[in-house]
Amino acid sequence: MLCVNNIEVIYNNVILVLKGMSLEVPEGAIVGLLGSNGAGKSTTLKAISGLLGVEDGEVTDGTIEFEGRQIHRLDAADIVRIGIFQVMEGRRVFEHLSVEENLIAGAHTRHSRTLGERSAMRQDIDMVYRYFPRLGERRGQLAGYLSGGEQQMLAIGRALMARPKLMMLDEPSLGLAPLLVREIFAIIQRINREQGTTILLVEQNANLALSVADRAYVMESGRIVLDGDPAELRENPDVREFYLGLTEVGKRKSYREVKHYKRRKRWLS
Amino acid sequence: MDTFVQFTLTGLTNGTILALVAMGFVLIYKASDVINFAQGELLLVGAYLTYAMVVDIGLFWPVGVLATLVVAVVLGILIERFVLRKMIGESIISVIMVTIGLSSVLRALVNSVWGTTGKAFPAFIPSGQVSILGAEVAADRLWATVIAVLMLAGFSLFFRHSKVGIAMRAVADDQQAALSMGISVKRIFAWAWSIAFVSAAIAGALVANIVGVSGELAGFGLRVFPVVILGGLDSIAGAIVGGILIGLLETYTGGYIGHGLNQVLPFVVLIVILMIRPYGLFGQEKIERV
Numbered sequence: 001m002l003c004v005n006n007i008e009v010i011y012n013n014v015i016l017v018l019k020g021m022s023l024e025v026p027e028g029a030i031v032g033l034l035g036s037n038g039a040g041k042s043t044t045l046k047a048i049s050g051l052l053g054v055e056d057g058e059v060t061d062g063t064i065e066f067e068g069r070q071i072h073r074l075d076a077a078d079i080v081r082i083g084i085f086q087v088m089e090g091r092r093v094f095e096h097l098s099v100e101e102n103l104i105a106g107a108h109t110r111h112s113r114t115l116g117e118r119s120a121m122r123q124d125i126d127m128v129y130r131y132f133p134r135l136g137e138r139r140g141q142l143a144g145y146l147s148g149g150e151q152q153m154l155a156i157g158r159a160l161m162a163r164p165k166l167m168m169l170d171e172p173s174l175g176l177a178p179l180l181v182r183e184i185f186a187i188i189q190r191i192n193r194e195q196g197t198t199i200l201l202v203e204q205n206a207n208l209a210l211s212v213a214d215r216a217y218v219m220e221s222g223r224i225v226l227d228g229d230p231a232e233l234r235e236n237p238d239v240r241e242f243y244l245g246l247t248e249v250g251k252r253k254s255y256r257e258v259k260h261y262k263r264r265k266r267w268l269s
Numbered sequence: 270m271d272t273f274v275q276f277t278l279t280g281l282t283n284g285t286i287l288a289l290v291a292m293g294f295v296l297i298y299k300a301s302d303v304i305n306f307a308q309g310e311l312l313l314v315g316a317y318l319t320y321a322m323v324v325d326i327g328l329f330w331p332v333g334v335l336a337t338l339v340v341a342v343v344l345g346i347l348i349e350r351f352v353l354r355k356m357i358g359e360s361i362i363s364v365i366m367v368t369i370g371l372s373s374v375l376r377a378l379v380n381s382v383w384g385t386t387g388k389a390f391p392a393f394i395p396s397g398q399v400s401i402l403g404a405e406v407a408a409d410r411l412w413a414t415v416i417a418v419l420m421l422a423g424f425s426l427f428f429r430h431s432k433v434g435i436a437m438r439a440v441a442d443d444q445q446a447a448l449s450m451g452i453s454v455k456r457i458f459a460w461a462w463s464i465a466f467v468s469a470a471i472a473g474a475l476v477a478n479i480v481g482v483s484g485e486l487a488g489f490g491l492r493v494f495p496v497v498i499l500g501g502l503d504s505i506a507g508a509i510v511g512g513i514l515i516g517l518l519e520t521y522t523g524g525y526i527g528h529g530l531n532q533v534l535p536f537v538v539l540i541v542i543l544m545i546r547p548y549g550l551f552g553q554e555k556i557e558r559v
Contacts (some may be wrong), residue, residue, distance in 0.1 A: 054445055080451030092446035094439045104432065105439040109451035112432060162451065 001027040001198055002084075004047070007048050007062030007072070009040075017043045019222040025166065030192050030199045032230070034206045034243060039219045041202040042089055045168045047102075048200075049086040050076040067167070081109045081269065083165035089202075090174060091151040095144030099135055099154060102143050103128060106158030121161075128157035131187055146187030149180040154240070156184070160191065167191075168200045173208060181205075185212055187246055206243035210234055218243070274404035276524040277517065284478075284516020285417035289472040290489070291496040291508035292424060293465030299441040299503045300461040303353060303364050307372035308469060309490020310379075315341060315470025316390075316477040316486050323391050334474060341470040345463035353462070354455065376487060387483030394478050413475040420471055421509055424464070428505060431498035433460060438500040439540050441503070495535045499542055501552025510550060514538075 002025040009018040018040050025031045025046030035041050046052045047059050053075075064072040071079060094102050103125050111117050132153040138146060143154055152172055159167050169188065173181040189212055192199050203209035210216055210230040218226040218239065226236065231241050305311075322333035341397045342469055349480040352371055356364045394409045401411075440447045442544045449456055469490070476489055496515050500507025514537045521529030542550060 049449060051445065054448065071505055074451075077451040077453045080449075086449050088446060088449055092443055092449075094442040094446065096442050097435065097438055101438070102434050105447070105452070106434050106450055108432065108436055108439075139321045158450070 001025055001067060001127075002047065002200070003065040005063045007047060007064060007066065008060045009043055009052065009057055010060050013058075015106045017057070017222055018047065021223050022062075023217050023224060023227070025200050026215070027165075027196060027198055028192075028196060029214040030189070030201060030212055030237045032209035033202045033219060034204070034216060035201065035219035036204070036210055039148075040222045041219055042170055044119070044219070045086055045170055045200070045202060047072070047078075049084055049168065050074055050079045051088075065211055065262070077109065080162055080164075083163075084168065085159045085162045085164035085166070086168045087155050087170060087172065090234055091148070091155045092228065093143040093146070093151045093154050093158070097143055098140050099143055099146070100125065100139045102200065103161050104157050106161035109162060124163070127161055129161070131191065133159055139162070149176050149184070151198035152176060152184060156188070156191075160197075164197060166200060168202070170202045171202075171204060173203060173205050177249040181208065188212065206239070210244075271402075271404040272524065273401045275406060275427055276520045277412070278401070278404070278406050278410060279524075280520035282417075282450040282516070282518035284513035285414050285421065285477050286512075287489075287492060287496050287516050288509045288512025289468045289475075291493040291500070291512050292421065292505055293468040294493050294497050295500075295503060295505055295508045296437070296461050297465050298497075299505075300437055301353070301357075301396065302361070303356075303368065303456045304361075304502075305465070306365060306368040308465070309487040310372040310375035311466050311469035312473040312476070312490040313379055313487040314344070314375055314473070315466070315482065315539060316472065316473030316482050317383050319387065319474040319477065320383070320390060320482050323393065330391070334385075334393075337470055337474070338364065338467050341466040342463040345466035346459045348466075349455075349459045353458065372487075374416045376484070380484065382484075385484060387481050387485070388479050390477045392478060394475075407479075409479055413479060415474060417472070424468065425505065425509075433457075437461065454554055456475065469476065478549045494533075495539045497549075499519050499535075499539050499549055501549030504551035507549055507551030 004021060004023045006007055006020050006022050007018055008016065008020065010016050021040065021044055023033070035045065043057065046055070046057070048064055052058060056133050059072045063070055066082065066084060069082070071082070094105060097105065107121055112121055124256070129139070133154055135151055135157055138150065143151065146154060156169070156172065172184055172188070176184070185208060188199060188201070192196050201209055201213065203205065210233060213230050216227065216230050217224050218233070226233065226239065234244070290312055291310060293311070294305055297303050297305045304382065318337045319334060322328050322336045323330050328336060348371065352367060356367055357410065386485070391411065394412045397408045398405045399408045399411055400406070410510065428438065437457050437460060439450070439452060440454055444454055473486060477487060492515070495499045496511040497508055498510030518535055518538060519531045522534045
């Protein structure tokens with residue numbers, strides 16, 4: 001469905017952030033994209049959704065294909081229209097709009113002229129409230145006064161309103177309590193199953209992402225270093241050590257091994 | 270009692286028209302963070318355009334006014350596209366300088382096309398006297414108030430409920446997030462300028478209908494500054510309440526005290542209110558969750 005092919009992204013004409021990044025998202029899947037701070041995960045999403053322009057970034061090489069169509073020259077509004085919606089990092093709800101107005105803003109690219117279109121919109125708002133009953137209780141409230149978890153729910157609900165084929169979530173777990181994160185991830189899985197929405201999930205919480213994803217990529221300094229089935233990745237010694245924080249218990253840690261990993265990393269990249 | 274009613278009505282007329290101009294100003298500020306120092310000139314251009322349509326071209330006045338509004342929309346879009354769009358991302362002071370430049374250009378254009386002497390406006394609003402609560406009030410003022418109030422109500426509904434209105438407020442809140450919803454920020458800026466120009470043009474025609482067209486009209490536009498700072502730079506409700514408050518205050522002090530105090534008092538009240546509420550009466554405080 002989505003195919004990112006060897007792209008290079010440069011900020012301010014000098015800072016090379018992505019250097020030959022490739023990934024593929026099959027239709028109907030949940031794909032996880034893991035990596036540490038500054039690896040280029042968010043940049044990848046912004047390159048896909050066309051939001052690089054406002055940050056003075058640019059795709060200088062490679063291609064991005066969505067359903068067989070080149071999209072890296074389209075602007076952000078057209079990309080939303082063809083079915084890709086990015087839920088930005090840090091929730092970014094419209095604080096001075098009510099919950100319901102936020103949802104209406106999410107449906108901006110849809111037409112609402114005819115009666116049928118209007119009632120479809122109404123039904124979708126109700127659908128969002130079914131997924132997130134707490135939003136329904138607070139529909140008239142200003143979004144700025146919601147709790148962090150509710151704001152994240154609103155950000156996801158707002159994305160649902162655009163009826164995207166591909167929803168890209170940028171760290172939905174950021175700053176939320178573990179229980180709440182579980183709840184939100186369960187709903188993301190339900191949306192994937194029930195609405196058939198393909199999901200590209202960026203996470204730092206590797207354990208969580210590997211538990212819901214059908215396929216996962218590990219990213220480091222601007223390119224993919226590992227990819228595969230989540231179960232396989234969990235067994236990978238590098239992933240265990242550096243992303244899941246699991247080490248052989250009782251064994252002495254040696255600095256040599258860390259250096260070895262760094263060397264491998266350099267080799268891989 | 271008669272004089273009180275008289276002053277109140279005059280104040281309300283000035284106030285609602287001020288509110289209309291202030292609303293356009295607030296809208297541009299809210300959507301694009303641009304402080305538009307050319308707001309007074311938009312009003313001036315609007316008044317002269319109406320004059321041109323009705324007197325120079327000789328259109329029947331409803332058609333003339335409608336034509337003016339169409340031209341105002343187009344001019345609003347052009348100003349955004351060719352003047353302000355280039356300034357996106359520039360520092361606030363450069364943007365302010367550009368709007369000041371714009372105001373000079375617009376004023377010069379008006380002077381070169383229509384000359385600097387004032388002209389009588391073709392009174393299309395029925396004049397005459399109406400008696401309300403024992404006071405004799407000019408009918409054109411009354412009509413101007415009614416029209417301004419209707420426009421304000423219309424625009425408020427537009428912002429509350431229409432798709433574009435909600436999108437405009439979304440852009441005002443978080444541009445990048447709005448962009449990620451597929452809201453075209455450039456188009457929203459163009460909307461903001463068009464609406465600001467339309468509301469200024471209507472206000473211009475209403476004022477000109479009462480006092481005639483001349484370069485002085487731009488000064489009326491300058492009076493939006495105490496209004497918007499009083500009401501809060503980013504609040505449409507604040508612009509309306511602020512406009513009416515300033516309008517009333519000016520006529521009361523002018524009528525009861527005189528000696529030019531009406532020019533000063535709005536600013537005195539402004540300072541007092543800002544001391545109590547630094548965001549203005551209705552300005553948005555930054556929402557902070559605790």
